[in-house]
Amino acid sequence: xxxxxxxxxxxxxxxxxxxxxxxxxxxxxxxxxxxxxxxxxxxxxxxxxxxxxxxxxxxxxxxxxxxxxxxxxxxxxxxxxxxxxxxxxxxxxxxxxxxxxxxxxxxxxxxxxxxxxxxxxxxxxxxxxxxxxxxxxxxxxxxxxxxxxxxxxxxxxxxxxxxxxxxxxxxxxxxxxxxxxxxx
Amino acid sequence: xxxxxxxxxxxxxxxxxxxxxxxxxxxxxxxxxxxxxxxxxxxxxxxxxxxxxxxxxxxxxxxxxxxxxxxxxxxxxxxxxxxxxxxxxxxxxxxxxxxxxxxxxxxxxxxxxxxxxxxxxxxxxxxxxxxxxxxxxxxxxxxxxxxxxxxxxxxxxxxxxxxxxxxxxxxxxxxxxxxxxxxxxxxxxxxxxxxxxxxxxxxxxxxxxxxxxxxxxxxxxxxxxxxxxxxxxxxxxxxxxxxxxxxxxxxxxxxxxxxxxxxxxxxxxxxxxxxxxxxxxxxxxxxxxxxxxxxxxxxxxxxxxxxxxxxxxxxxxxxxxxxxxxxxxxxxxxxxxxxxxxxxxxxxxxxxxxxxx
Numbered sequence: 096x097x098x099x100x101x102x103x104x105x106x107x108x109x110x111x112x113x114x115x116x117x118x119x120x121x122x123x124x125x126x127x128x129x130x131x132x133x134x135x136x137x138x139x140x141x142x143x144x145x146x147x148x149x150x151x152x153x154x155x156x157x158x159x160x161x162x163x164x165x166x167x168x169x170x171x172x173x174x175x176x177x178x179x180x181x182x183x184x185x186x187x188x189x190x191x192x193x194x195x196x197x198x199x200x201x202x203x204x205x206x207x208x209x210x211x212x213x214x215x216x217x218x219x220x221x222x223x224x225x226x227x228x229x230x231x232x233x234x235x236x237x238x239x240x241x242x243x244x245x246x247x248x249x250x251x252x253x254x255x256x257x258x259x260x261x262x263x264x265x266x267x268x269x270x271x272x273x274x275x276x277x278x279x
Numbered sequence: 280x281x282x283x284x285x286x287x288x289x290x291x292x293x294x295x296x297x298x299x300x301x302x303x304x305x306x307x308x309x310x311x312x313x314x315x316x317x318x319x320x321x322x323x324x325x326x327x328x329x330x331x332x333x334x335x336x337x338x339x340x341x342x343x344x345x346x347x348x349x350x351x352x353x354x355x356x357x358x359x360x361x362x363x364x365x366x367x368x369x370x371x372x373x374x375x376x377x378x379x380x381x382x383x384x385x386x387x388x389x390x391x392x393x394x395x396x397x398x399x400x401x402x403x404x405x406x407x408x409x410x411x412x413x414x415x416x417x418x419x420x421x422x423x424x425x426x427x428x429x430x431x432x433x434x435x436x437x438x439x440x441x442x443x444x445x446x447x448x449x450x451x452x453x454x455x456x457x458x459x460x461x462x463x464x465x466x467x468x469x470x471x472x473x474x475x476x477x478x479x480x481x482x483x484x485x486x487x488x489x490x491x492x493x494x495x496x497x498x499x500x501x502x503x504x505x506x507x508x509x510x511x512x513x514x515x516x517x518x519x520x521x522x523x524x525x526x527x528x529x530x531x532x533x534x535x536x537x538x539x540x541x542x543x544x545x546x547x548x549x550x551x552x553x554x555x556x557x558x559x560x561x562x563x564x565x566x567x568x569x570x571x572x573x574x575x576x577x578x579x580x581x582x583x584x585x586x587x588x589x590x591x592x593x594x595x596x597x598x599x600x601x602x603x604x605x606x607x608x609x610x611x612x613x614x615x616x617x618x619x620x621x622x623x624x625x626x627x628x629x630x631x632x633x634x635x636x
Contacts, residue, residue, distance in 0.1 A: 115348065119341060126340055127333070148340040152347045203326035213457045213481045213499060214424075220323050238292050240328050245294050263292070264285030271284075271320055 102167035109158040118158075122151045125168075128240065129175045131199065132251075135233055136179035138197035146178050153178075169243070172251040180253075198229045201236055223273035227266055234259055235266040283310060291324040319498070321556075409435045411452075413586035416562075421448070424459040425466065430562050432487070432583035452583075453485040455563060458500075472524060474510075476503040482516075483559050489579050496521035496548055496559040506543065519548045521559060561604075567613075571600040574621065578634075585610040586630060593636045596623055 102124070108117045129150055134143035153174065154161070164170045201224050204217070227235065237248045238259070245263075249256040286303040289295040295303070411417050411429045419427040419435060423442035429435055433452025441448065446466035458466050460479025468475040470486035472493050480500025486493045495504055497516045504514045504522055514522055525542045549558040549570060558568040567584065569577055575597040578589040587610055591597050599621055605613055614625060614632065624635045 115345070118344070118348065122341055122344055123337065126337055130336070144336055144340065145343075148343045148347075151340075151344050155344075155348045202329040203323075204329050213479075215460065215479065216319075216323075216481075216499065217326075220326065236328065239324070245289075245292070260285050260289065263288035264281055267288040267291070267320065267324070268281065268284040270323055 102171070106161045106164060106167045109155070109161055114155075114158065118151060118155055121154065125171055126151070129171060131236070132172060132175050132233070133179045135197050135199050135229065136176070137182055142182065143179075146182055147175070150174050150178060166247065169247045169250060172237075172243075172247075176251055176253065199232070200225055201232055219273045220270060223270050224266075227269060231262045231266050234262045238263060280310070282306065287320065288324075291321055406436055406438050407441075413583050423461065423464075423466075426457045428455040428563060430454060430485075430583070450484060450486060452487050453483070453562065455481070455483045455560060457481045472507045473522075474505050474507075476505075485559075487579060487583070490576050491525060491573060492576070493524045494521055494559070496557070498548075498557070498560075514543070514545070516545075521546055521548055565606070567605040569601045569603050571602050573597065574599045574601055574617075577601050577617075581610060581613065587632055588630060589632045589634065591634045593623075593634065595636065596621060596634055 102121070105117050105121050105124075108114070109121075111117070126147060130143055130147040133146050134140060137143050137146065150171065154171075161167075161170075202221055203224065224232065224235070234248060234252070237243050237251065238245070243251070245256050245259045248259050252259075283303070283306045286295065286299055286306065289299060290303060409417070409419055409429065411431055411433050413432045415431055417429050419429060421427060421437070421442065423446060425446075427435060427448075430453035433450070433454060435448060435450055435454065437448040446461070446464050447469065448466065449469050451470065456466075456468065456477070458477050458479050458481070462478055466477045468477065468484060470484065470493065471488060472486060473484075473495065475482070475484060475495055478500065480502055481498040482500075482502055483496045483498075484494070485496075495502070495516065497518055497520055499518055501518075502516045504516060505512065506514075506524060516522060523544050523546060525544075549568075556564075558570060561568040567580060569580075572580075575591070578591070581587065582589055601617065601620070603616070603620075605616075608616070610632075614627075617623075618625075626633045626635065
């Protein structure tokens with residue numbers, strides 16, 4: 096896991112004297128991603144921004160208890176999900192949030208390691224990703240971005256691992272269509 | 280059929296169980312025709328997500344955060360802490376891309392080793408020449424936006440008109456091309472025995488002077504290919520096809536001027552079942568793949584990759600066919616591995632290896 100170990104280290108250092116600086120570090124590492132998740136759930140930019148900030152305030156408030164957290168990244172995302180859901184409940188329009196989430200843009204880029212992807216193909220891939228249903232796109236993003244395990248994604252989004260599996264299958268199938276098209 | 284996608288997605292995200300791998304293999308065998316793009320799908324899956332940070336929002340949130348926890352606002356913090364976000368982002372960047380940096384540094388080392396220069400040729404044209412030494416690989420960005428990855432012991436040349444009046448490029452050796460589309464100006468890749476005409480595609484050309492075969496493999500788009508011997512005949516390649524031209528050499532006695540017998544054959548690319556990758560681009564991942572390849576051609580490949588010299592003291596071995604894959608093995612490991620299937624002996628001194636009976 097790429098980011099997991101750093102997050103764990105930062106979680107452990109949070110109660111120390113350098114706490115505030117550590118908190119800022121965590122904030123800068125995770126704010127944008129947390130914001131993306133919350134934004135797709137609550138659909139309002141300003142609220143999402145505030146809620147995402149609040150996550151880190153909360154984190155600070157419970158800094159003494161964080162040593163027991165086994166997977167800090169999942170923990171952060173679950174906090175974010177709960178925050179978003181309780182906000183929605185408060186707003187009294189929580190039905191089934193995952194079936195009705197805000198669409199967002201997701202862009203991928205190639206590193207020199209991915210030599211098989213031509214520029215034209217990359218363009219098609221990005222177009223295909225952004226045509227995925229928002230729920231499917233969100234799951235795809237979570238699996239790819241932090242290399243979250245399926246069960247982590249299921250926990251974060253409060254869905255069954257089987258749903259993650261199905262949605263990932265759908266995402267891959269659609270992406271492959273984009274690619275097949277480009278070869279003809 | 281949807282199950283196959285679920286299983287493939289699981290495989291790419293390293294979620295797949297041993298039991299499911301078996302299921303996937305079975306399904307892949309059944310649906311071979313529809314699913315030949317496994318490697319490219321895998322590559323798509325590995326693309327990096329662009330985070331698209333909003334710096335203004337990040338800063339707003341940081342200030343709000345510090346206010347809430349009773350700390351001074353960010354701009355009053357000591358300079359050191361101000362640098363913290365940039366610092367950690369930088370670290371993350373380095374961690375994420377460390378492999379690439381190593382590659383870039385290696386490339387740089389290669390660049391200093393290879394000579395990239397502009398010289399006047401007889402016609403007074405500037406010629407760009409890019410060489411890769413043995414054991415090295417390099418990525419070349421052409422003036423028209425196309426990208427070429429040049430394998431070991433290869434040479435790419437193009438003149439100053441490239442991308443302006445024409446897109447003609449000469450290749451000796453092996454290279455992978457990602458050609459930018461330009462219908463008005465097709466790219467011409469010329470080797471000593473074949474010329475490939477392209478609009479915009481990804482393909483691999485392998486044409487080492489010392490090898491007994493020349494290969495052109497196409498991944499996407501279309502290319503046209505003509506051979507030096509028979510320029511009238513145009514071969515049109517479709518995705519996932521390759522052309523192999525065997526040159527029957529009289530070992531080292533033949534000179535390029537002597538006519539050689541050529542056999543041209545059209546095949547499908549070889550899909551590796553185990554990791555659903557194409558053998559033709561294995562070199563991009565530093566893998567060596569041999570499928571019933573002449574020992575002499577295997578030796579040529581090893582010479583280029585490991586910067587060694589392999590001499591056959593006995594010609595009986597040269598035409599023996601070898602099948603096998605090497606990924607991280609050193610030359611010291613590969614030669615003994617080959618001995619498992621071929622009864623030869625060898626001696627080595629420095630970077631020279633002598634194959635004996």
